[in-house]
Amino acid sequence: MTLDHRQQHLHALRAGLSLIIAPIEYLVDLPAEVVHWFSESMSSRQQLQEENARLHSQNLLMQARSLKNADLEAENRRLRGLLGSSLKVADRVLIAELYNVDLDPYKHLIRINKTARHGVFVDQPLMDAFGIMGQVIKVLPSHSTVRLITDPGHSIPVQVSRNGLRTIATGTGQINRISLPYLPNNADIRKGDRLVTSGLGEIYPPGYPVATVTDVKRTPDRAFAQISAEPTAHLNRSREVLLVFSGQHIKNMHHSVSKKKRKGKNK
Amino acid sequence: MKPVVHQGGWLILATFLAAFILAIVPLPGLLQFVRPEWSALILIYWCMAIPERIGVGYGWIAGLFLDVLKGTLLGQHALCMAVLAYLVINLHQRIRLFPLWQQAIVVWMLLNLYQLLLLWFDGITGQPSKGLQFWLPPIAGMVLWPWIFILLRHFRRTFKVQ
Numbered sequence: 001m002t003l004d005h006r007q008q009h010l011h012a013l014r015a016g017l018s019l020i021i022a023p024i025e026y027l028v029d030l031p032a033e034v035v036h037w038f039s040e041s042m043s044s045r046q047q048l049q050e051e052n053a054r055l056h057s058q059n060l061l062m063q064a065r066s067l068k069n070a071d072l073e074a075e076n077r078r079l080r081g082l083l084g085s086s087l088k089v090a091d092r093v094l095i096a097e098l099y100n101v102d103l104d105p106y107k108h109l110i111r112i113n114k115t116a117r118h119g120v121f122v123d124q125p126l127m128d129a130f131g132i133m134g135q136v137i138k139v140l141p142s143h144s145t146v147r148l149i150t151d152p153g154h155s156i157p158v159q160v161s162r163n164g165l166r167t168i169a170t171g172t173g174q175i176n177r178i179s180l181p182y183l184p185n186n187a188d189i190r191k192g193d194r195l196v197t198s199g200l201g202e203i204y205p206p207g208y209p210v211a212t213v214t215d216v217k218r219t220p221d222r223a224f225a226q227i228s229a230e231p232t233a234h235l236n237r238s239r240e241v242l243l244v245f246s247g248q249h250i251k252n253m254h255h256s257v258s259k260k261k262r263k264g265k266n267k
Numbered sequence: 268m269k270p271v272v273h274q275g276g277w278l279i280l281a282t283f284l285a286a287f288i289l290a291i292v293p294l295p296g297l298l299q300f301v302r303p304e305w306s307a308l309i310l311i312y313w314c315m316a317i318p319e320r321i322g323v324g325y326g327w328i329a330g331l332f333l334d335v336l337k338g339t340l341l342g343q344h345a346l347c348m349a350v351l352a353y354l355v356i357n358l359h360q361r362i363r364l365f366p367l368w369q370q371a372i373v374v375w376m377l378l379n380l381y382q383l384l385l386l387w388f389d390g391i392t393g394q395p396s397k398g399l400q401f402w403l404p405p406i407a408g409m410v411l412w413p414w415i416f417i418l419l420r421h422f423r424r425t426f427k428v429q
Contacts, residue, residue, distance in 0.1 A: 013341065014341055017331065017332060017335040018335050020332070024284070024287050024288055024291075024336065025336075027288060028288055028293075101292075101293060103291065103338055104337060104338075104339070106397045107394075111338075145338050
């Protein structure tokens with residue numbers, strides 16, 4: 001029975017059962033949803049105005065930055081064209097919401113409300129506004145399960161953005177720490193270095209922020225340095241998350257969602 | 268001889284439903300390591316109270332739902348619950364006679380066994396080890412048992428479940 005499952009033969013059964021289970025998850029999520037709704041509808045006019053103003057200024061800032069970005073992207077494309085290397089297709093995202101449920105406290109798994117109907121697939125990367133969060137491991141009719149980068153069974157190929165040094169970051173089971181166990185003592189890495197996805201392994205698209213190095217311990221009698229880093233994504237605070245479609249998967253998304261909008265972000 | 272009329276099935280269903288909800292309700296911080304195995308406790312009670320009705324089959328099905336709910340391997344909790352139901356049915360005549368605190372100790376041992384089976388599954392599937400706090404839920408279950416027992420007995424008597 002268990003072996004059967006390891007070869008994914010029982011997926012249909014699990015999918016069927018999950019439909020019966022779905023109302024329970026919804027029920028558990030309900031209080032959080034209600035509180036959210038309540039606080040939103042109860043906030044005062046002044047608060048809303050303040051928030052509006054803040055968002056407005058932030059939007060302006062982002063727009064200015066994105067203008068510059070567009071310019072840089074064009075330049076980048078031109079240079080790549082000169083080099084004769086392949087064009088990097090812009091990634092697209094889909095917004096998903098977390099279910100407020102606890103699973104195994106020893107594993108860092110979360111549930112999101114987007115499923116195969118929305119084009120979600122196994123191994124799809126998930127991020128929030130600040131960095132990579134994890135990857136989808138199960139897609140069922142009522143929800144999808146995501147493994148966070150801090151799960152002890154998860155590793156992600158990363159790159160130090162300062163010098164391009166490539167390595168692998170592994171989860172530790174603590175929500176605010178991942179470790180880099182495979183770097184030698186003399187590796188050029190120091191506190192404050194930013195780690196971005198390297199794109200190796202073909203699961204995570206390259207260039208997204210993952211973590212910031214917080215601690216480097218070089219012990220001469222050990223083969224590898226002990227390095228820990230803090231994920232930039234708000235792993236236990238974000239409620240709205242982004243599913244990233246990159247490369248060939250964009251075609252899949254078109255297939256299942258719509259045929260409109262070729263460029264930019266899609267909701 | 269008059270056949271026994273089964274009634275109150277909805278109450279059994281409702282208790283299991285409540286257990287499923289409690290199994291995934293978000294708990295703050297360290298409290299989530301102490302979360303007792305609600306569905307196992309409920310199963311133990313019903314197997315003890317009406318063993319001719321609730322048994323290994325029900326345990327297995329409830330475990331299957333628990334598997335889907337928690338996203339574990341399909342069949343992991345199912346097997347644990349089935350074994351639990353079998354043991355309780357074997358022991359039910361003895362456990363019923365015990366005073367509450369002795370019952371709680373037996374429940375603690377049963378829950379430990381349940382946890383041991385789960386640990387064994389984790390070992391087989393290559394999950395990282397979990398430390399000593401993995402043994403806290405059975406203790407929480409033991410502490411809660413008398414209250415659960417009294418509450419469910421009250422329900423069973425008022426609604427005449429048999």
